[in-house]
Each structure stands twice: as C-alpha cells, then as structure tokens.
Amino acid sequence: MNRESMTILHHERIAKDTYQLVLKGKLVDQIEDPGQFVHLLIDGFYLRRPVSIADYDKSSGTVTLLYKVLGEGTKALTRKSVGEQLDVLGPGGQGFPLKSIQTQRALIIGGGIGIPPLYSLAKHLHNQGVTIISVLGFQSMDDAFLVDEFEKFGEVYITTDDGSLGRKGLVTDPLSELEGTFDTYFTCGPTPMLKAVSERLSDIPGYISMEERMGCGIGACFACVVESPDKKGYRRICCDGPVFRSEEVVLS
Amino acid sequence: MNLSVNLPGLSLKNPVMPASGCFGFGKEFAQFYDLEELGAVIMKAATGSQRFGNATPRVAETASGMLNAIGLQNPGVDQIITDEVPFLKERQVPIIANVAGSTVEEYVTVTGKISEHVDAIELNISCPNVKEGGVQFGTDATLAAEVTAEVVSASHVPVYVKLSPNVTDIVEMAQAVESAGASGLSMVNTLTGMRINPKTRKPIIANGTGGLSGAAIKPISIRMIHQVYQAVDLPIIGMGGIESADDVIEYLLAGANAVAIGSANFKNPFICKEIIDELPETLEKYGFSKIDDVIGGAHIEKDPTHLLRS
Ligand SMILES: Cc1cc2nc3c(=O)[nH]c(=O)nc-3n(C[C@H](O)[C@H](O)[C@H](O)COP(=O)(O)OP(=O)(O)OC[C@H]3O[C@@H](n4cnc5c(N)ncnc54)[C@H](O)[C@@H]3O)c2cc1C
Ligand SMILES: Cc1cc2nc3c(=O)[nH]c(=O)nc-3n(C[C@H](O)[C@H](O)[C@H](O)COP(=O)(O)O)c2cc1C
Ligand code: FES
Numbered sequence: 001m002n003r004e005s006m007t008i009l010h011h012e013r014i015a016k017d018t019y020q021l022v023l024k025g026k027l028v029d030q031i032e033d034p035g036q037f038v039h040l041l042i043d044g045f046y047l048r049r050p051v052s053i054a055d056y057d058k059s060s061g062t063v064t065l066l067y068k069v070l071g072e073g074t075k076a077l078t079r080k081s082v083g084e085q086l087d088v089l090g091p092g093g094q095g096f097p098l099k100s101i102q103t104q105r106a107l108i109i110g111g112g113i114g115i116p117p118l119y120s121l122a123k124h125l126h127n128q129g130v131t132i133i134s135v136l137g138f139q140s141m142d143d144a145f146l147v148d149e150f151e152k153f154g155e156v157y158i159t160t161d162d163g164s165l166g167r168k169g170l171v172t173d174p175l176s177e178l179e180g181t182f183d184t185y186f187t188c189g190p191t192p193m194l195k196a197v198s199e200r201l202s203d204i205p206g207y208i209s210m211e212e213r214m215g216c217g218i219g220a221c222f223a224c225v226v227e228s229p230d231k232k233g234y235r236r237i238c239c240d241g242p243v244f245r246s247e248e249v250v251l252s
Numbered sequence: 253m254n255l256s257v258n259l260p261g262l263s264l265k266n267p268v269m270p271a272s273g274c275f276g277f278g279k280e281f282a283q284f285y286d287l288e289e290l291g292a293v294i295m296k297a298a299t300g301s302q303r304f305g306n307a308t309p310r311v312a313e314t315a316s317g318m319l320n321a322i323g324l325q326n327p328g329v330d331q332i333i334t335d336e337v338p339f340l341k342e343r344q345v346p347i348i349a350n351v352a353g354s355t356v357e358e359y360v361t362v363t364g365k366i367s368e369h370v371d372a373i374e375l376n377i378s379c380p381n382v383k384e385g386g387v388q389f390g391t392d393a394t395l396a397a398e399v400t401a402e403v404v405s406a407s408h409v410p411v412y413v414k415l416s417p418n419v420t421d422i423v424e425m426a427q428a429v430e431s432a433g434a435s436g437l438s439m440v441n442t443l444t445g446m447r448i449n450p451k452t453r454k455p456i457i458a459n460g461t462g463g464l465s466g467a468a469i470k471p472i473s474i475r476m477i478h479q480v481y482q483a484v485d486l487p488i489i490g491m492g493g494i495e496s497a498d499d500v501i502e503y504l505l506a507g508a509n510a511v512a513i514g515s516a517n518f519k520n521p522f523i524c525k526e527i528i529d530e531l532p533e534t535l536e537k538y539g540f541s542k543i544d545d546v547i548g549g550a551h552i553e554k555d556p557t558h559l560l561r562s
Contacts, residue, residue, distance in 0.1 A: 001283060003522060041519060046466055047313045048519065073313075089521065213309040215320065216518040220276035222296075222325045223311040225304075233304055234325070239280070 111189025317466025481507025
C-alpha cells in the first residue's frame, strides 16, 4: 500500500449519478486481487472515501473506478477534471483470493454500486475459463451500468426496483431458478442484500464484499469492524476484508 | 537541529508521537515508514479483558474533523503484552501505554501489568464512548484524583493523565491530578459531539454520541493548554487537530512539551514523519534554535522582537 498523487486520465458520467474515473500511477503495480479498494482524499473533506477497484491494467499503470454520487464528497469528486491529480491511498484490503478460489461455475450477484468490484472479478474468472452467471440489481433503468460488459462473460439477469429494466424485484428473486447451476457465489452490495443472499445460499461456498464507514482504511482505528463467529470475534473490513468467505462474518 | 525533549520516563528524539487509538499498536504504519523516526509511540487503549467495542457506524465526518465512538475495542492487557508490545520493543522508540477501565480496580490491574513493559502510562480517564467509567473519572476532580493516586502507586513508570476537554474548569482537573501524583498531563481527548442524518432522523454514529477530533478542536485544546501551563508544574503532551509543523509550534508555544497526532494519520499515514522532517526548518522560520526555547513561549513573549520575525 502506498500514498500517491495519481493523474486523472478519464472521467465520465456513465449512468444516473454514476461516474467512471480512470487513474494512472505506480500503485497499480501493487494490486493483488480484484475486490481491493483505493481510499481517495477529496479536497475539503476530512476523511478519505473508499472506492473499489473496478478494473486495472498493470501494463498501462491504470485503474478504473466506478462511483455513485451519494453525498457531498462524491459530488465534489465529479468536479475533478482530466489531467488533474488525486491523492490516493492504496491498494487496500484483501480482495477475492483468485489463487485459492476453486470454481467451475460462478454466480455473481451485485447490487447497485456494489457491482464494480465484481466486474474485475468476473473478467479474471472468465479469462480462466470459468462459466459465469450474473445477477445485477439496480433501482431503475437509468441507474444501470456495466450490463453489456457482464453479458460478454455469460448469462445476465437484471432486476430493478421499479421494473424499468429486467424484472421487477430484488437480486435474490432469480436465485431459486438458478439453483444447481453454480458451485460458488460472489456478492457485493448493501449489507441487508448480502445477508439475504448468504442466508438463501447458506449451503454453497460464497464470498461477500462488505462496506462500512472507515476512519484510517489501513487497520489501525477499528472503525470498520464486523462481528465474526470465532474466538477473535471481529474482522476489520478495511484490511481483513472487504472480501470475506460468507461464514467468516456475522451479518446484521 | 537538535529536536530532543526529555520528560519523566521518556527521552524523546523529537517531540512528535502518534496519539492513542489512531495508530493501533504501530504495525499498520510500519509499512509506511520506520517507527524509530517517532519521538515515541502511544498505543491504543488497553483494558483488563478483551472488549468488542460499540456497534457500527463508529465514525462520522464533520467540518474539519470527525466523530468516533469505537468503544475501546482491544484484545485486553494480557494479549497486548504478549502479541503487540514485542513488535514495538524491537525498535528504538519509547512506548507509552494508554490505560482505560470501568473501575478503579481495572485501571490498577491494567497499569500494574503493562507498566512493566513500557516507558510511561497515559491514564485515559477521558474516553467519552463507553458506558461506565472512562469520562466519568475525567469530569469529576475528586474521582480523577482518586484513580490517579491508585494508578500512580500501582505503576512502575511515570503516569501522564489524559484530560477530558468536556469540563467547565480544566485547571481544576489538572491541579487535582497533579496533587494526586501524576508525572505529566496529556491534553486533550475528544469533545463529545453528535451528528444526525436527516434521512433516517437518527444519529449517524450507532452509539449516538461520539468524540470530536481533528482540526476543529485545535483552538480549544490550545486554549486549555495555555490555561493549564500557568497553573500546574507538570509537563504536557499536547494534541488535537495537529496537521502541520506550524501546528506543533503553536502547541509548544501554548505550553506543551511534546505533541501527539491523532486523526490526521487517517488522512495521511505519513503525517508524523513528514512533520518531524519539517520541524527544523519551521523552528528556524520562527527564529528558534531548539525545542526548549519554544515551550511555553507564548507566556514569556513580552519584548517586541516578534516584529523582526513577522
Ligand atoms: C470497501 C468499499 C468499497 C466501496 N466501493 C465503492 C465503489 O466502487 N463505488 C461507489 O460508488 N461507492 C463505493 N463505496 C461506497 C463509498 O465509499 C461511499 O459511497 C462514499 O464514501 C460516500 O461519500 P460521500 O461523501 O458522497 O457521502 P457522505 O454521506 O457525505 O459521506 C460522509 C462519510 O460517510 C462515509 N460513507 C458514506 N456512505 C458510505 C458507504 N456506503 N460506505 C462507506 N463509507 C460511507 C464517507 O466515506 C464519509 O466519510 C465503497 C465503500 C467501501 C467501504
Ligand atoms: C478513532 C479514534 C480512536 C481513539 N482512541 C483513543 C483511545 O483509545 N484512547 C485515548 O486516550 N484516546 C483516543 N482517541 C483520542 C486521540 O488520542 C486524541 O486525543 C484526539 O483524537 C485528539 O487528537 P486529534 O485531533 O489529532 O485526533 C481516539 C481518537 C480517534 C479519532
Ligand atoms: S477503517 Fe480503520 S481499522 Fe478499518
């Protein structure tokens, strides 16, 4: 992990309130697995903002982030232009452990702005010859992004809250008809969604990627803990995660 | 330039150290720079047994600062001694243990154990984020004196009492712990605050209230140190919102003998090292040739020499 002033190569709106940001810098070299994140310092804000690495390319030294405007910090971020510098700390956390994951048929379940880290994962798994089925959930059609990209990797099911794209409902809805078609699942999204997914698929190996408000983002402050069922009793999302095996954490 | 400072139990190569709770037990920051560059390391709070802390969210951003309610999560004093202290001991850097508890007995037990392994104790009677103890001891002068006296007698090393700013009269608190035998003061801990999310109509932090830290609290801490410096005869470790070498000078001028940097480590993990590197130049900029000349300087500056420096 390092702190670097990265250069903005590309910055574009790709869906409602959703932006793609491409940064160039040396810390890309340190990325180990999809699902890791970077911690962005935005001018005028006290705490850094964690954003997942949606894609990266070590040969060109670039990393792609996809973020949604949620509050003042992400709103201010939209005003940064190509050519400007951004103070980045990263890469942080433990991603999806590509080397130890055993899967032939992967189910990817992403909710909204939880989808970006799954893109990089799906790309890697696809390149390894893994069959991929994706379920992507959005609020509505205007919020949808990365759908075409996921379709390149395999079958995609879309759900929206209002039914404006795909079927109306939650990402958990298609799961019953997908039973038996996958051996491992990978999911990222709001905690209630992660809980619903991991409860539905409790007998199948799964990896979940979590979000929590962070202080340091490097494991020192204990702001980002989640309960674990072992003697230690907790995991820090910023450094033990954000990706965990589903049985490693207790979701509430 | 010689940056060294000598305090009870602590011979510091420079006056800068990370503040308790903002630096873990040092391991995470050792990937960024050599911890031996630091004046000392103040460890995260230790309690008698393992604590899991509060529900999340535990932090919230504020204007020029942040709120936190971690709730003293730590593995307990025994595990800190076996698993965390050795890593710091391998390095040439003084170690200060932050001691917390719910009862006087807990403070005494933790101090008795951990003081055999460190250079000084920072007695945390000011944590606003736990239900029992903590800040209760820090807002009542009689209780503060009582726990200080017990801890001082249980400790093998000098005790610095960390004062809470959540009091009407900080001088009264400082005097109470001075007469109870404290070797120094650590000023200040966080100020109790709250933020409410208009969408949920609930406090952002699960605990409700949290402790405010960061640049927002610096003027309050400076004022309190300025007051206490005149009223007690103890060395002071100053903290609250330090983000630059200029801030360090401000603290020393107010009366601090050394400083600790907390939340700024989250913004910039290199902050302590960067400030240490900038200190000589900054001292020179303001016409100082050693740290000792700065300490309490705001109290002795009577002649108009400042005109030459402005
Ligand atoms: C590991 C991780 C990966 C993430 N990846 C992405 C991503 O790829 N794309 C994306 O759009 N968002 C992502 N998020 C969420 C993103 O961090 C928040 O949306 C963002 O911090 C909101 O900042 P703000 O200033 O706009 O909102 P505000 O509400 O004004 O922020 C106030 C404070 O709360 C924190 N905060 C608010 N919401 C969240 C949240 N959901 N998670 C963590 N902190 C929060 C902010 O960081 C800030 O400290 C990720 C979060 C985590 C923990
Ligand atoms: C996340 C966090 C955790 C903290 N934990 C402790 C602690 O365990 N013990 C303690 O005495 N102070 C603790 N503090 C207070 C700091 O040590 C320091 O007194 C305060 O944050 C003011 O300094 P700052 O403005 O530089 O952060 C904590 C502060 C923060 C932000
Ligand atoms: S954010 Fe500080 S430990 Fe995770």
